Each structure stands twice: as C-alpha cells, then as structure tokens.
Amino acid sequence: LDDFGMAPIESGACRDLLEVIDDRHGRKSIAISAQLPVAKWYNAGRIL
Structure with a gap:
C-alpha cells in the first residue's frame, strides 16, 4: 500500500x-508506505 x-x-x-x-x-x-505516523492512522477516519 502506497x-x-x-x-x-x-x-x-x-x-x-x-x-x-x-x-x-x-x-x-x-508493506505499507505512509506519510502519516502510525499513531495518526486512527485519527480523522483514516482507519477504524
């Protein structure tokens, strides 16, 4: 994922x-590529 x-x-x-x-x-x-820190993946509807 990019x-x-x-x-x-x-x-x-x-x-x-x-x-x-x-x-x-x-x-x-x-492999997951992201510009956001993992801690922010759960914010703002990014995931979950």
Missing part, C-alpha cells in the same frame, strides 16, 4: 483493508 492515510477511507474499504491485513498476519508480509 501513501496510506492521505485521505479518509469509507467504512467498506476500511473493512476490506483490515481483512487483507488479518488474512496475511503470521503468513505473508505486507
């Missing part, structure tokens, strides 16, 4: 993203 968190995402897209992350957890890697 430039994650640059704009808020809709709830359906958020669920899809979390499903991908959950499916890969412990089995495969995932």
